[in-house]
Structure formats: structure tokens, C-alpha cells
Amino acid sequence: MNSxxxxxxxxxxxxxxxxxFQSLRSKITRLLSxxxxxxxxxxxxxxxxMLVPILYLLPANxxxxxxxxxxxxxxxxxxxxxxxxxxxxPSEEDLAKLEGVYKNSSHTFKVxxxxxxxxxxxxxxxxxxLIQEKDVDDNEINVSAYVTAQYMGEVNxxxxxxxxxxxxxxxxxxxxxPNYQTLEFKQFNSDFTVDQxxxxxxxxxxxxxxxxxxxxxxxxxxxxxNRDGLEDRIQLIGARQKLIQRxx
Amino acid sequence: xxLKEADLLSxxxxxxxxxxxxxxxxxxxxxxxxxxxxxxxxxxxxxxxxSNGELSVSVNTYSASLxxxxxxxxxxxxxxxLTTKQYKKIELPLVTSSLSGNLSDIGFxxxxxxxxxxxxxxxxxxxxxxxxISFDQTQIIFDKFLISFYDLVLxxxxxxxxxxxxxxxxxxxxxxxxxSMAFVLIIxxxxxxxxxxxxxxFQKVLLVYTKEAAxxxxxxxxxxxxxxxxxxxxxxxxxxEVSQ
Numbered sequence: 001m002n003s004x005x006x007x008x009x010x011x012x013x014x015x016x017x018x019x020x021f022q023s024l025r026s027k028i029t030r031l032l033s034x035x036x037x038x039x040x041x042x043x044x045x046x047x048x049x050m051l052v053p054i055l056y057l058l059p060a061n062x063x064x065x066x067x068x069x070x071x072x073x074x075x076x077x078x079x080x081x082x083x084x085x086x087x088x089x090p091s092e093e094d095l096a097k098l099e100g101v102y103k104n105s106s107h108t109f110k111v112x113x114x115x116x117x118x119x120x121x122x123x124x125x126x127x128x129x130l131i132q133e134k135d136v137d138d139n140e141i142n143v144s145a146y147v148t149a150q151y152m153g154e155v156n157x158x159x160x161x162x163x164x165x166x167x168x169x170x171x172x173x174x175x176x177x178p179n180y181q182t183l184e185f186k187q188f189n190s191d192f193t194v195d196q197x198x199x200x201x202x203x204x205x206x207x208x209x210x211x212x213x214x215x216x217x218x219x220x221x222x223x224x225x226n227r228d229g230l231e232d233r234i235q236l237i238g239a240r241q242k243l244i245q246r247x248x
Numbered sequence: 249x250x251l252k253e254a255d256l257l258s259x260x261x262x263x264x265x266x267x268x269x270x271x272x273x274x275x276x277x278x279x280x281x282x283x284x285x286x287x288x289x290x291x292x293x294x295x296x297x298x299s300n301g302e303l304s305v306s307v308n309t310y311s312a313s314l315x316x317x318x319x320x321x322x323x324x325x326x327x328x329x330l331t332t333k334q335y336k337k338i339e340l341p342l343v344t345s346s347l348s349g350n351l352s353d354i355g356f357x358x359x360x361x362x363x364x365x366x367x368x369x370x371x372x373x374x375x376x377x378x379x380x381i382s383f384d385q386t387q388i389i390f391d392k393f394l395i396s397f398y399d400l401v402l403x404x405x406x407x408x409x410x411x412x413x414x415x416x417x418x419x420x421x422x423x424x425x426x427x428s429m430a431f432v433l434i435i436x437x438x439x440x441x442x443x444x445x446x447x448x449x450f451q452k453v454l455l456v457y458t459k460e461a462a463x464x465x466x467x468x469x470x471x472x473x474x475x476x477x478x479x480x481x482x483x484x485x486x487x488x489e490v491s492q
Contacts, residue, residue, distance in 0.1 A: 010314070010317055010318070010321070011321060013318075014281065014318055014321030014322070014325075015321070015325075017277075017280065017281050017284060017318075018277060018281070018321070018322065018325050034269040034270065034272040034273070037272035037273050037275060037276070038269075038272055040275075040276070040279075041272065041275045041279070041363065044279050044367065045363070045366065045367060045370075048366075048367055048370035048371065048373065048374060049370060051370065051373045051374055051377055052370070052373055052400065054377065055373050055376055055377060055394065055395070056394065058377070058380055060385070060390060060393070060394070061385075062384075062385035062386050063385055063386075063388050063389070063390035063393065064386065064387075064388065064389045064390060065390050065391075122302075123301050123302050124300060124301045124302055126300070126302075152296075152298060152305045152307055153307060154389075154391065155307065155389055157305060161303065177302055178302075180302060180303070180304070181302065181303045181304070182303075182304045182305075182306075183303070183304070183305045183306070184306050184307075184308070184387055185305070185306070185307045185308070185387055185388075185389055186292075186307075186308050186310065186379060186383055186387050186388045186389065187307050187308065187309050187310070187389045187391070187392070188309070188310050188311060188376065188389070188391075188392040188393050189293070189309050189310070189311040189313075189392060190311065190392060190399065191311055191312050191313050191316055191369065191372060191403050191407075192311075192313045192316070193313075193316060193369075193402075193403050193406040193407050193410065194399050194402055194403045194406065196406065196458060196459075196460070196461065196466075197402065197406065197461055197463055197466075198399070198402075199461075206296050206307055208298035208305060210298070210300040210303070
């Protein structure tokens with residue numbers, strides 16, 4: 001129904017424009033000879049034709065390319081999230097190698113207390129914190145932020161996401177989500193005349209796939225972890241996890 | 249005295265050249281309407297956005313379809329316009345019959361359709377360049393930004409076929425209304441009546457052309473329809489003696 005209304009509206013706009021032009025046409029005709037009309041039409045056509053090679057010569061290095069394997073990236077991300085919910089945690093090496101998962105920041109902090117608390121300041125539940133104890137007591141906390149595949153239609157905007165702000169103060173690791181982010185993309189579709197024969201505009205209804213954030217924290221051996229109230233979002237993995245399971 | 253068959257083509261051609269010059273100012277309307285349509289298209293033809301509370305992602309979609317659509321409206325009116333008394337008067341100084349007059353009109357409509365289709369397709373290129381200049385490259389999705397040469401030619405061919413078809417429809421409607429001014433009211437009444445009783449009739453007719461995915465078949469359908477529409481228009485034109 002909306003498309004019919006749009007069609008009628010376009011038709012009416014067209015009629016108004018043509019009618020206005022027709023009313024002015026007799027006055028314009030007196031001023032313009034057919035030679036001038038032919039020259040103007042030729043210049044118009046020539047100008048438009050000249051734009052074709054210019055279009056091909058435009059530098060296109062920074063354009064968003066949609067050649068990645070979207071299905072594989074989304075599938076990997078979904079499997080990863082299922083594993084996290086089922087308490088199957090990947091090593092950071094495996095996570096970094098996973099197609100579709102992108103590391104968007106990493107930090108190293110000197111331990112300033114014998115106890116570590118996490119202050120998770122996020123607006124959504126899409127943040128998952130994994131804490132792994134190191135084999136050594138090197139007095140350093142290594143934090144890496146990963147983000148799983150994020151798509152709108154064929155556009156992969158994973159790498160454009162701002163990383164969370166991460167800081168350590170008095171034994172508290174602050175993980176703060178960035179300010180509200182707005183991403184805008186411009187996409188061209190084939191004209192309907194071409195699309196009728198090539199069916200290129202199959203992504204008219206663009207589906208959005210928002211991913212999840214994984215914060216991987218490596219802590220020195222024997223550092224006490226406090227995750228009061230955040231047990232469901234902060235997971236201890238490796239040796240520390242086994243200790244907790246034994247205690248339970 | 250009626251025109252001899254052998255002379256018909258040469259008379260029609262002379263008339264066609266004459267009309268090409270006489271009606272050349274009609275192209276201003278096309279150029280104007282394409283620029284207006286381009287202006288309307290700059291904001292995008294569709295918009296989609298999603299948000300998850302932390303992030304909002306939006307995609308603006310652009311195409312030259314609006315420009316092509318406006319050009320279709322233009323050629324429809326040109327088809328009607330050529331049958332009006334004001335435009336038929338142009339034939340008076342020439343040796344003419346109704347058939348040669350119609351043939352020269354058809355020739356003009358075909359040239360106008362080709363011009364309209366080429367320019368409306370190329371306005372899509374202008375639109376891309378304007379957006380390239382206006383926006384950050386990191387916002388532009390590369391896919392379909394570059395139109396392949398094949399797509400350009402295909403777009404021009406399909407656009408031309410559609411415009412010839414639409415011009416033939418306009419020419420037929422103009423020819424019918426020339427028989428009697430009553431048809432100016434009767435034709436819209438029939439159309440609206442049909443739409444009310446057979447809601448999907450016009451949709452089905454449109455689908456015959458718009459859902460055809462094989463180019464040769466589409467061209468054949470358009471060709472047959474155009475021959476019928478122009479043929480009926482010629483039959484409806486009153487026979488007239490050669491005027492000089």
C-alpha cells in the first residue's frame with residue numbers, strides 16, 4: 001500500500017513539474033533555437049558520459065569492502081558464545097585466531113594491591129569477563145578486549161567499534177563501555193531496471209547481527225579475585241576454576 | 249492524392265528530422281526533471297537502522313531508480329503531448345499523411361526514449377560522485393558503488409525498452425482522447441473502475457513485464473506490445489489527405 005502511495009505521489013510530483021515546465025515552455029521556446037537545444041542536450045549527455053571514467057578513476061582504498069566470509073564469522077561467534085554459556089572457555093590464543101573475532105584493545109597494569117575487584121560499568125549484558133591465572137607471579141595484569149562478528153547486511157563493522165575504557169586503581173579494575181556510538185553507512189543499490197535481470201538487491205531487508213565483547217584478563221599467580229555479585233559475568237578459568245569447583 | 253508506399257519512408261524520415269528540431273526543446277523538461285529527481289535521491293531512497301543500547305548502526309541506500317522513474321513519467325507525457333493539436337500543427341507546412349505523421353512521432357519518441365534512458369542511467373554515476381565528495385569514504389560500501397560497464401549498457405537497454413513501451417502507452421491514450429474529449433474523463437474512470445473491481449488486474453499486467461528475468465523475452469514482450477499500441481494509435485488517427 002505504501003509503495004502504491006509513493007508511486008502516486010511521484011506521479012503527481014512529475015505531473016506538477018511537467019505542467020510548470022509546459023507553462024513556461026512557450027516563453028522559453030521563443031528564446032531558444034533548436035541548435036541551442038541540441039548543443040545543451042549534447043553538453044548534458046557529454047558531461048554525464050565523461051563522469052563514467054572519472055568514477056572508475058576515483059581512489060577506493062578506504063571504502064568498506066564486503067568480501068569477507070560473513071557466514072563463517074557469524075557461525076564462529078555463535079559457537080564461541082554457546083561455549084561460554086556452557087562454561088567451555090577458550091584459551092586466549094584460540095580466541096585470537098578465531099575468524100570473525102577481533103581484538104580491539106590490550107593493556108598491561110602493574111599490580112597495586114593483593115586483591116583484584118572488577119567494576120563492570122556496562123549498559124548491556126554483552127560483556128563477558130574471563131580471568132585466567134598465570135603460572136608466574138610477574139606482578140602484571142594483562143587485559144585484552146575482544147569483540148565477536150558484528151554485521152548489518154553484508155557490512156562488517158566489528159573493527160569500527162570503540163573498545164571499552166580499562167583502568168586499574170587501588171586494586172579495582174574498571175571496565176567502562178564507550179559512549180553511545182553511532183555508525184552510518186552509505187550503500188548503493190542497482191537501479192530497478194538492472195535489478196530485474198540481475199537480482200543484485202537481495203539484501204533489501206538488512207539483518208543486523210550485534211556481537212558480544214569478551215574481556216580476557218591474565219592475573220599473576222596467587223592474586224586474590226573478588227567477583228561479588230558478578231559471578232555470572234566474570235568467569236575464572238584454568239587452575240583457579242578447578243579450585244572453585246573443588247571447594248563447591 | 250495519398251502518399252505512395254515508396255515515398256512513405258522518405259516523407260516520414262523528413263518529418264522525423266523536422267520534428268526532432270521542432271521538439272528539441274522538450275528535452276529541457278527531461279533534464280530539469282532528472283536534476284530534480286537527483287536532488288530528491290541525494291538523501292537516499294531507503295534507510296535502515298538498528299540499535300542495541302550502546303551502538304546504533306544505520307545504512308542509507310541510494311540508487312538512480314527515482315531519476316529513471318521520473319524520466320518514465322516524462323516520456324509518458326511526451327507521448328500524450330505529441331498527439332495534441334498544438335503539436336500536430338507542426339506537420340501542417342509539410343507534405344504529410346496521418347501514417348507518415350505517426351511514423352515520425354514514433355521516431356521522435358524512440359530517440360527521446362534512448363536519450364532519456366542514457367541520461368537517467370548516467371545520472372546514477374553523477375549521484376555516486378556527489379556522494380563520494382560529500383561523505384567520508386569509510387562510510388561508503390564499495391559493493392555496487394562502481395557500476396560495471398555491462399550494467400551500464402544493460403540499464404540503458406532496459407530503460408530504453410521501458411521508455412518506448414511507456415511512450416507508446418501515452419501515445420495511445422493521446423490518440424484516444426483526440427477522438428473525443430469525453431475520453432479525458434472516460435479513460436481515468438475506466439482505470440479507477442478496473443482498479444476497484446479487479447484490484448490486482450494492473451498489477452498482473454505490470455508483472456508480465458517487471459517479473460520477466462530473461463532479456464530476449466522481455467524485449468519480445470515490449471516489441472509486441474509497442475507494435476500493438478502504436479498500431480492501434482495509427483488506426484485511431486483520422487485519415488487525412490496530403491497537405492502541402
